[in-house]
Amino acid sequence: MTAIVIMKVAVLRLGHRISRDHRISTHCGLVARAFGADGIIYSGDHDQGLLESVKHVSEGWGGRFEVSYEKSWKKVVNEYKRKGFAIVHLTVYGIPVRKAIGKIKRKCKNKILVVVGGEKVPWEMYDLADFNISVTSQPHSEIAALAIFLDRLQGGRELNKKFAGARKIVVPQERGKKVIGK
Amino acid sequence: MTAIVIMKVAVLRLGHRISRDHRISTHCGLVARAFGADGIIYSGDHDQGLLESVKHVSEGWGGRFEVSYEKSWKKVVNEYKRKGFAIVHLTVYGIPVRKAIGKIKRKCKNKILVVVGGEKVPWEMYDLADFNISVTSQPHSEIAALAIFLDRLQGGRELNKKFAGARKIVVPQERGKKVIGK
Numbered sequence: 001m002t003a004i005v006i007m008k009v010a011v012l013r014l015g016h017r018i019s020r021d022h023r024i025s026t027h028c029g030l031v032a033r034a035f036g037a038d039g040i041i042y043s044g045d046h047d048q049g050l051l052e053s054v055k056h057v058s059e060g061w062g063g064r065f066e067v068s069y070e071k072s073w074k075k076v077v078n079e080y081k082r083k084g085f086a087i088v089h090l091t092v093y094g095i096p097v098r099k100a101i102g103k104i105k106r107k108c109k110n111k112i113l114v115v116v117g118g119e120k121v122p123w124e125m126y127d128l129a130d131f132n133i134s135v136t137s138q139p140h141s142e143i144a145a146l147a148i149f150l151d152r153l154q155g156g157r158e159l160n161k162k163f164a165g166a167r168k169i170v171v172p173q174e175r176g177k178k179v180i181g182k
Numbered sequence: 183m184t185a186i187v188i189m190k191v192a193v194l195r196l197g198h199r200i201s202r203d204h205r206i207s208t209h210c211g212l213v214a215r216a217f218g219a220d221g222i223i224y225s226g227d228h229d230q231g232l233l234e235s236v237k238h239v240s241e242g243w244g245g246r247f248e249v250s251y252e253k254s255w256k257k258v259v260n261e262y263k264r265k266g267f268a269i270v271h272l273t274v275y276g277i278p279v280r281k282a283i284g285k286i287k288r289k290c291k292n293k294i295l296v297v298v299g300g301e302k303v304p305w306e307m308y309d310l311a312d313f314n315i316s317v318t319s320q321p322h323s324e325i326a327a328l329a330i331f332l333d334r335l336q337g338g339r340e341l342n343k344k345f346a347g348a349r350k351i352v353v354p355q356e357r358g359k360k361v362i363g364k
Binding site: 023030031092132134135139143161163 | 206212213239275276278279280305316317319320322328342345351352354357358360
């Protein structure tokens with residue numbers, strides 16, 4: 001048994017199902033990284049391919065980003081709670097992000113676990129969360145909800161984030177593709 | 183042959199592959215709708231299940247949202263160009279959204295085709311686009327890129343959007359779930 005990885009801004013992906021959720025869960029990991037979180041913890045099915053594909057991107061494109069797996073989502077949530085982190089659960093049923101973000105930032109800017117659900121989120125999650133937060137009250141995508149939440153948490157600064165030690169760097173172009181490194 | 187649907191803020195999803203892209207393409211459609219676009223056009227494989235699942239959400243949750251399919255992405259792009267729309271292609275290789283959004287909004291706020299790619303975007307797309315725009319220069323997700331782009335285009339107002347004629351409406355809660363209607 002390995003210890004749960006503790007990060008300042010961590011994402012927990014609930015209920016991953018091997019094969020069916022592979023791409024959605026991969027996108028969650030890549031968005032967590034690109035939008036400035038410090039890492040992602042997957043729960044649900046153990047999916048070595050998923051962990052490796054997110055790690056692989058991180059190794060090539062730089063920055064520090066932790067990718068790990070923990071069978072019990074509840075253990076992760078309780079461990080983060082115990083360490084004084086705020087638990088923010090993104091759900092269509094929650095309080096609109098624009099109403100809650102000020103309070104969240106004041107309370108826990110740098111100690112936060114962002115939880116994104118899969119198909120069926122256990123009822124207990126709603127009670128364990130300090131904040132149940134919605135990004136629109138419409139059904140859409142946990143990937144988009146995660147991106148917008150991390151964006152609001154950082155006031156858009158994540159779009160300027162630099163990734164130290166990158167082997168591959170995009171040089172923005174009006175047309176075509178330019179990447180330094182391989 | 184049906185005519186291409188013209189909308190003020192439209193999304194074109196390139197290169198859909200049946201089964202492999204089903205969930206990612208569904209999320210693109212739901213995000214387009216939830217974040218205030220007027221509709222989505224899918225190109226690539228024809229996938230009736232995909233079209234129906236996005237339409238089904240739209241019917242239940244209200245608002246007007248067009249969902250259609252067109253085999254040739256190029257035909258869609260050219261038709262929108264001909265009608266004076268700006269073509270904004272979201273790509274990791276493009277100019278950062280924060281640098282370009284002012285210009286895009288001044289030029290074409292309400293006549294815009296947002297193009298989101300699949301696995302392999304044809305080179306021609308980069309040339310046909312009026313703007314190749316990146317949401318971070320990191321690899322992540324077309325779903326997140328679409329959400330952030332639509333968010334910036336509307337200055338966050340999309341988070342308050344109301345969906346007329348909804349049969350189902352979420353009533354935001356601090357804990358648990360409350361939905362009016364069925």
